[in-house]
Amino acid sequence: MDDLRLKRYKDKINYIIDKIKDLSRETKTELEKDGLFYALQTSIEAMMDIIAMLNKDLGIPVKDDAANISRIIEKEKLEPILGEDLKKANGLRNILVHRYNDFDEELIFNSVEDVKTLLFKWLDIVEGILDEVFEH
Numbered sequence: 234m235d236d237l238r239l240k241r242y243k244d245k246i247n248y249i250i251d252k253i254k255d256l257s258r259e260t261k262t263e264l265e266k267d268g269l270f271y272a273l274q275t276s277i278e279a280m281m282d283i284i285a286m287l288n289k290d291l292g293i294p295v296k297d298d299a300a301n302i303s304r305i306i307e308k309e310k311l312e313p314i315l316g317e318d319l320k321k322a323n324g325l326r327n328i329l330v331h332r333y334n335d336f337d338e339e340l341i342f343n344s345v346e347d348v349k350t351l352l353f354k355w356l357d358i359v360e361g362i363l364d365e366v367f368e369h
Contacts, residue, residue: 246360
């Protein structure tokens with residue numbers, strides 16, 4: 234794989250880190266709340282982009298988000314619960330994107346720390362996979 238592809242991964246990783254490192258469920262204004270929701274949404278989207286990219290680069294056919302998660306978990310022999318957590322985070326992203334009628338803001342606020350922990354854990358795993366993929 235080339236340096237440009239690795240740079241795309243690094244850009245997405247850095248984007249996620251920048252968006253979530255100081256993220257707090259505490260918001261004082263509508264603008265802060267919107268910023269929180271946007272940071273979560275786009276960080277999870279970047280995570281899904283990384284998963285699709287890894288699938289492609291590992292020779293796994295790219296499908297829908299849930300299938301991509303399942304396939305990378307299986308291929309890398311990762312804990313199945315990680316895959317379930319990634320799928321839940323993607324569901325949260327869908328809620329944020331579509332702002333469904335019964336949109337429960339507390340669900341989002343209560344998920345902030347769990348999503349941050351999940352994304353940081355996932356990024357550690359991604360770094361390991363990238364080290365393997367790009368050293369060959």
